[in-house]
Amino acid sequence: MTGLGDVTRGRILFGGDYNPEQWPEETWAEDARLMKDAGVNSVTLGVFSWSRLEPRPGAREFGWLDRLMKLMHDNGIGVVLATPTSSPPPWLGRLHPQTLPRDEDGRTEWWGGRQHFSHSSAVYRRHAAAITEDLAARYGGHPALTMWHINNEYCTYDWGDEAAARFRHWLRNRYGTLDAVNSAWGTAFWSQGYGEWEEILPPRRAHYLKNPGQVLDFKRFTSDMLLECYAAERDIVRRHSPHTPVTTNFMPLWAGQDAWRWAEEEDVVSVDLYPDPRDPFGAQHGALVQDMTRSQARGPWMLMEQAAGPVNWRGVNHPKPRGLNRLWSLQAVARGADAVCYFQWRQSRQGAEKFHSGMVGHAGEQGRTYQEVKQLGADLAKIGPHVADTRITADVAVLHDWHSWWAGAQDGRPSTRFDYPDVLHAWHRALWEAHLTTDFAHPEHDLTPYRAVVVPQLYALTDAAIDNLLAYVRGGGTLVCGFLTGVADQDDRIRTGGMDARLRDLFGIRTLHEWWPLEADETAACDGFRGTLWSEEIEPDGTATETLPYKGGELDGLPAVLRKGRAWYVSTLPEPDALRGLLARAAAEAGARPVLDGLPAQVEAVRRGDLLFLLHHGREAVTVPVPGTHHDLLTGRTVTDEVVLGRYGVAVLKP
Numbered sequence: 001m002t003g004l005g006d007v008t009r010g011r012i013l014f015g016g017d018y019n020p021e022q023w024p025e026e027t028w029a030e031d032a033r034l035m036k037d038a039g040v041n042s043v044t045l046g047v048f049s050w051s052r053l054e055p056r057p058g059a060r061e062f063g064w065l066d067r068l069m070k071l072m073h074d075n076g077i078g079v080v081l082a083t084p085t086s087s088p089p090p091w092l093g094r095l096h097p098q099t100l101p102r103d104e105d106g107r108t109e110w111w112g113g114r115q116h117f118s119h120s121s122a123v124y125r126r127h128a129a130a131i132t133e134d135l136a137a138r139y140g141g142h143p144a145l146t147m148w149h150i151n152n153e154y155c156t157y158d159w160g161d162e163a164a165a166r167f168r169h170w171l172r173n174r175y176g177t178l179d180a181v182n183s184a185w186g187t188a189f190w191s192q193g194y195g196e197w198e199e200i201l202p203p204r205r206a207h208y209l210k211n212p213g214q215v216l217d218f219k220r221f222t223s224d225m226l227l228e229c230y231a232a233e234r235d236i237v238r239r240h241s242p243h244t245p246v247t248t249n250f251m252p253l254w255a256g257q258d259a260w261r262w263a264e265e266e267d268v269v270s271v272d273l274y275p276d277p278r279d280p281f282g283a284q285h286g287a288l289v290q291d292m293t294r295s296q297a298r299g300p301w302m303l304m305e306q307a308a309g310p311v312n313w314r315g316v317n318h319p320k321p322r323g324l325n326r327l328w329s330l331q332a333v334a335r336g337a338d339a340v341c342y343f344q345w346r347q348s349r350q351g352a353e354k355f356h357s358g359m360v361g362h363a364g365e366q367g368r369t370y371q372e373v374k375q376l377g378a379d380l381a382k383i384g385p386h387v388a389d390t391r392i393t394a395d396v397a398v399l400h401d402w403h404s405w406w407a408g409a410q411d412g413r414p415s416t417r418f419d420y421p422d423v424l425h426a427w428h429r430a431l432w433e434a435h436l437t438t439d440f441a442h443p444e445h446d447l448t449p450y451r452a453v454v455v456p457q458l459y460a461l462t463d464a465a466i467d468n469l470l471a472y473v474r475g476g477g478t479l480v481c482g483f484l485t486g487v488a489d490q491d492d493r494i495r496t497g498g499m500d501a502r503l504r505d506l507f508g509i510r511t512l513h514e515w516w517p518l519e520a521d522e523t524a525a526c527d528g529f530r531g532t533l534w535s536e537e538i539e540p541d542g543t544a545t546e547t548l549p550y551k552g553g554e555l556d557g558l559p560a561v562l563r564k565g566r567a568w569y570v571s572t573l574p575e576p577d578a579l580r581g582l583l584a585r586a587a588a589e590a591g592a593r594p595v596l597d598g599l600p601a602q603v604e605a606v607r608r609g610d611l612l613f614l615l616h617h618g619r620e621a622v623t624v625p626v627p628g629t630h631h632d633l634l635t636g637r638t639v640t641d642e643v644v645l646g647r648y649g650v651a652v653l654k655p
């Protein structure tokens with residue numbers, strides 16, 4: 001088994017996507033010089049190189065890549081080599097139109113952009129395998145090669161005919177019989193019963209609401225088809241270089257991929273992360289994605305892409321103010337990253353991303369962006385030997401599951417006024433602001449390492465997941481569940497009584513009579529706080545040990561929050577301060593402690609191994625009380641009992 005540790009060997013990987021085919025070869029030597037100067041030790045090559053490597057069907061042009069691999073090796077820079085399969089050359093689509101995906105209206109996604117491939121196309125898979133095979137045969141033993149990167153941000157859908165055939169095959173494997181499909185999808189409703197497999201289609205454009213079971217399974221199927229594409233290429237590169245780790249980059253909290261399942265198929269888990277520099281909660285979004293990626297990796301992970309400055313795909317694309325790139329990069333390290341990389345090394349001068357920043361921007365070597373990148377490279381070199389391969393221990397786990405998200409996010413639900421990711425963010429933010437370190441976990445994972453487990457919202461839960469939660473509480477764990485949890489089973493079949501009976505019993509609920517979703521500008525007054533988004537009409541069974549009631553309105557006097565021993569149920573989304581207070585209290589009673597006491601509001605603290613990271617997200621200097629004497633690895637100074645952090649300041653303290 002290989003992993004990131006085999007590549008980092010006591011360093012933090014630093015670098016980014018390098019697309020030298022966009023530049024004349026004279027530039028390459030300058031690239032190498034600037035890379036070395038900035039402490040870059042890793043580049044990702046070849047992500048979008050298919051048409052350069054195979055300009056005509058079956059042709060192979062490796063000479064330019066040979067020269068680059070050598071150049072990187074000569075300069076001591078490792079290469080993460082990508083299979084180029086996310087952007088097929090135009091000839092593939094022209095000669096084999098069946099490789100192009102169709103949207104739900106049957107429209108073709110043509111070449112001219114990227115990711116115009118159907119995961120289900122046998123011809124696409126064959127051509128992707130062929131170029132991967134030759135790439136792996138040629139470079140599998142190259143001394144510059146450190147890691148394989150398969151494809152890029154797998155994220156395509158296909159509603160076409162070949163996808164339809166594979167969907168049926170997938171359903172046969174999952175359910176065995178057509179009767180079982182009909183039962184899982186509840187096709188007795190609206191005369192949807194299937195008599196022949198051939199009648200089953202991907203959920204294409206329909207007149208009115210689509211069958212939710214069909215939509216749910218199509219999402220599962222899509223994730224599985226992309227995973228098949230990934231695994232096929234991974235197996236090829238592994239055959240040629242069994243000791244080189246393999247990764248593919250996730251998009252954060254991307255709806256199209258069950259990343260829990262995918263992570264099990266990777267040697268290194270990597271993610272692309274682009275918080276908006278203007279988002280007041282950008283740092284918390286970063287922390288959430290970092291916690292989730294670390295949990296998927298079960299250890300150190302790779303920040304495959306971030307932006308050194310602005311991106312080009314928001315309405316308004318803000319640059320990073322001075323210091324922010326360093327702060328957010330070190331935040332990733334604090335939360336377990338052993339690789340800090342960017343899209344991309346040199347900012348393009350042409351093409352769709354010419355306004356997207358690079359580590360070397362259009363302003364060049366003297367530009368602020370490159371100068372800050374260089375500073376970061378020096379910082380990472382200082383802390384690397386102390387950080388790489390060390391672990392983070394979290395007392396609290398946040399549960400998340402893609403299947404529940406997919407089941408709960410469909411049309412025709414009680415309220416479309418909230419999104420699952422927003423609820424997840426709100427709960428994670430409460431814990432982040434309370435300075436509690438969190439892992440993420442799947443509802444069927446072993447939860448016993450955690451003092452407290454929170455469930456922001458798991459609309460659909462399998463029986464195994466419910467058993468797991470019950471066993472966790474029985475074993476002494478503290479569980480806090482948010483609204484609309486445990487409502488449906490794995491087929492999106494409603495569990496009667498408003499919530500699974502075992503969970504109702506756990507929280508002291510006799511019946512959940514109705515959901516009372518709230519309008520965007522509406523709140524529900526509760527004892528001591530206000531609820532947002534949602535409220536519920538709950539009849540308690542009298543066994544709860546504590547309740548906080550709704551005040552006024554239709555639900556006056558009914559419990560908004562119930563607690564029965566160590567199991568809490570929160571039937572609304574409390575406003576941020578209240579949610580933070582509630583979760584901090586439940587966590588404290590469970591014995592989970594904040595990383596440090598007395599932290600100023602804008603300072604984030606994380607312990608990694610024996611190091612204490614302090615990250616200041618504000619611009620005014622603050623003094624952070626830190627009892628004892630520490631050595632700051634970044635400044636080289638000794639600090640006693642307090643640390644002063646300036647604008648976006650960071651300290652990495654070693655006892």
Ligand code: GAL
Nearest residue numbers: 152153272274305311343356
């Ligand atoms: C990622 C992608 C990169 C680049 C980047 C821009 O989604 O993997 O190739 O497009 O976004 O932010």
